[in-house]
Amino acid sequence: MAQADDARDEGRRRFLVKVGAAGxxxxxxxxxxxxxxxxxxxAYNERSPVxxxxxxxxxxxxxxVYLDGPRLxxxxxxxxxxxxxxxxxxxxxxxxxxxxxxACPCHGSRFDARGAVIGGPAPRPLSYVALTxxxxxxxxxxxxxxxxxxxxxxx
Amino acid sequence: xxxxxxxLRRLPAFLRAAIFRVGMPDSDRTRxxxxxxxxxxxxxxxxxxxxxxxxxxxxxxxxxxxxxxILLTLSGVVLMIYYVPSVGEAYxxxxxxxxxxxxxxxxxxxxxxxxxxxxxxxxxxxxxVFYTGSYKAPRxxxxxxxxxxxxxxxxxxxTGYLLPWDQLGYWAAVCGVNIAxxxxxxxxxxxxxxxxDVGGWQRQLLLGGREIGGDALNRFYVLHCVVLPLIGAGFxxxxxFRVHKDGLSRPDESxxxxxxx
Ligand code: HEM
Ligand code: FES
Numbered sequence: 001m002a003q004a005d006d007a008r009d010e011g012r013r014r015f016l017v018k019v020g021a022a023g024x025x026x027x028x029x030x031x032x033x034x035x036x037x038x039x040x041x042x043a044y045n046e047r048s049p050v051x052x053x054x055x056x057x058x059x060x061x062x063x064x065v066y067l068d069g070p071r072l073x074x075x076x077x078x079x080x081x082x083x084x085x086x087x088x089x090x091x092x093x094x095x096x097x098x099x100x101x102x103a104c105p106c107h108g109s110r111f112d113a114r115g116a117v118i119g120g121p122a123p124r125p126l127s128y129v130a131l132t133x134x135x136x137x138x139x140x141x142x143x144x145x146x147x148x149x150x151x152x153x154x155x
Numbered sequence: 156x157x158x159x160x161x162x163l164r165r166l167p168a169f170l171r172a173a174i175f176r177v178g179m180p181d182s183d184r185t186r187x188x189x190x191x192x193x194x195x196x197x198x199x200x201x202x203x204x205x206x207x208x209x210x211x212x213x214x215x216x217x218x219x220x221x222x223x224x225i226l227l228t229l230s231g232v233v234l235m236i237y238y239v240p241s242v243g244e245a246y247x248x249x250x251x252x253x254x255x256x257x258x259x260x261x262x263x264x265x266x267x268x269x270x271x272x273x274x275x276x277x278x279x280x281x282x283x284v285f286y287t288g289s290y291k292a293p294r295x296x297x298x299x300x301x302x303x304x305x306x307x308x309x310x311x312x313x314t315g316y317l318l319p320w321d322q323l324g325y326w327a328a329v330c331g332v333n334i335a336x337x338x339x340x341x342x343x344x345x346x347x348x349x350x351x352d353v354g355g356w357q358r359q360l361l362l363g364g365r366e367i368g369g370d371a372l373n374r375f376y377v378l379h380c381v382v383l384p385l386i387g388a389g390f391x392x393x394x395x396f397r398v399h400k401d402g403l404s405r406p407d408e409s410x411x412x413x414x415x416x
Contacts, residue, residue: 090333
C-alpha cells in the first residue's frame with residue numbers, strides 16, 4: 001500500500017514539475033516577445049530623412065560643400081548634381097573631405113573622390129543619396145534613399 | 156521601575172550581542188563560529204587551505220573588483236541627484252557638477268576613475284583565473300558566471316560613457332551601436348536581412364529610433380543606473396556562492412588530483 005502511494009506521489013510530482021517548467025518557459029517566451037514589441041516605437045520621434053538643400057545654382061560646377069544637417073557632401077560636376085553621405089560605412093563617424101577623397105577620423109578609413117574604399121576597416125563605399133527638384137524649384141535630398149554613384153541630377 | 160532601569164542599562168550589551176552573536180573569539184572554535192554566524196564574513200569559507208592565504212595567488216583581484224563595484228554604486232547614486240537624462244540638460248548638468256557643486260568634481264572623477272579601474276581589475280582577475288587554471292572542474296560554471304560579469308562590466312562602462320552627452324560619448328555610442336548592428340553584415344551576405352534583421356533589431360532596441368537622440372540617451376540611462384547594476388549584483392551573488400562552495404583553487408590541486416588517479 002505504502003509503496004503504491006509513493007509511486008503515485010512520485011508520478012504526481014513529476015507531472016507538477018513538468019507543468020511548472022512549461023508555465024515558466026511559456027511566460028518567458030511571452031515576456032521576451034512583449035519586451036521586444038514594447039521597445040520598438042510605432043512612430044519615431046525623429047526628423048524626416050528628407051532635407052531641403054537650396055537652389056540648384058547654389059552649387060557651382062566643380063565644387064563640393066559639406067552640409068551639416070543632412071550630413072552630406074553635395075557637389076556638381078560636368079554631368080550634374082550629386083550627394084555623397086558623410087557617414088562612414090565602417091561604424092558611422094563623419095568623414096572629412098580631403099579634396100582628393102575622404103578620410104575618417106575614427107579608425108582611419110580612406111575613400112577616393114568617388115567614395116570607394118582605398119584603405120582602413122570600412123567594408124563598403126560611401127553611399128550616394130537621391131536628389132530631386134521639387135515644384136518650388138529647390139533641391140531636396142532623401143538620405144534614406146540610396147542611388148548609384150553615377151546618377152546625377154541634371155539642373 | 157528598577158527593572159526598567161536595569162533593562163535599559165543592559166541595552167548596549169544586549170544590542171552588541173544581538174549583532175555580533177559570539178563575543179571576541181579566543182579559540183579556533185569560537186573564531187569559526189564568529190565567521191559562520193555573520194552574513195558578511197561567511198562569504199569566506201570557514202576553513203581555507205594554507206595555499207589560498209598566499210596573497211600572490213589571487214592578488215585579491217576579485218575582491219578589488221567587488222570593492223570598486225560598491226564604490227561605483229555609491230558614487231553613482233549620489234551623481235543621480237544632479238544628473239538629468241535629457242538631451243537639453245545632461246551636458247549642462249555635468250558642467251554644474253564640475254563647477255557649481257561642492258565636491259562635484261571629486262565625485263565625478265571618483266566615479267570615472269573607479270569605472271576605468273574596475274574594467275582593468277576584472278580583466279586582470281580573469282587573467283589570474285586563467286593562468287592558475289582555476290576555470291577547470293569543478294569551477295566551469297563560475298568561469299561562465301565570470302564571463303557574464305565581464306560583459307556586464309563592459310556594458311556598464313559603455314552605457315555610462317554616453318551619459319554626459321558630449322562629443323566623445325556621442326561618437327563612441329554611434330560606433331558601439333553600429334557594432335551591435337553588425338550581424339547585418341552576416342544576414343546581408345546570406346541575403347535574409349529583409350526577413351531576419353538581427354542587427355537592425357539590436358540597434359533599434361538600444362536606440363529606440365534610427366539615430367542617437369533623446370530616446371537612446373534615456374535607454375542608456377535606464378540600463379546604466381538600474382538594469383545592469385541589478386543584473387551584475389545578481390551574478391556577483393551567484394559568483395561568490397560558487398567560490399564559497401567550490402573553495403578557492405590551489406596550486407597543488409591538479410597535481411594532487413593526478414596523484415589520486
Ligand atoms: C564584476 C566582475 C567580477 C567580480 C566582482 C569577481 C569577484 C570574484 C571574487 C571576489 C573571487 C574570489 C577570489 C579572488 O579574489 O580572486 C572570484 C573568483 C573567481 N572568479 Fe571572479 N569576479 C568577476 C569577474 C570574473 C570573470 C570575468 C571571470 C572569468 C571569466 C571570473 C572567474 C572566476 C573564477 C573561475 C573564480 C574562482 C577562482 C579560484 O577558485 O581560484 N570572475 N571572483
Ligand atoms: S567609423 Fe570610420 S573608420 Fe571606423
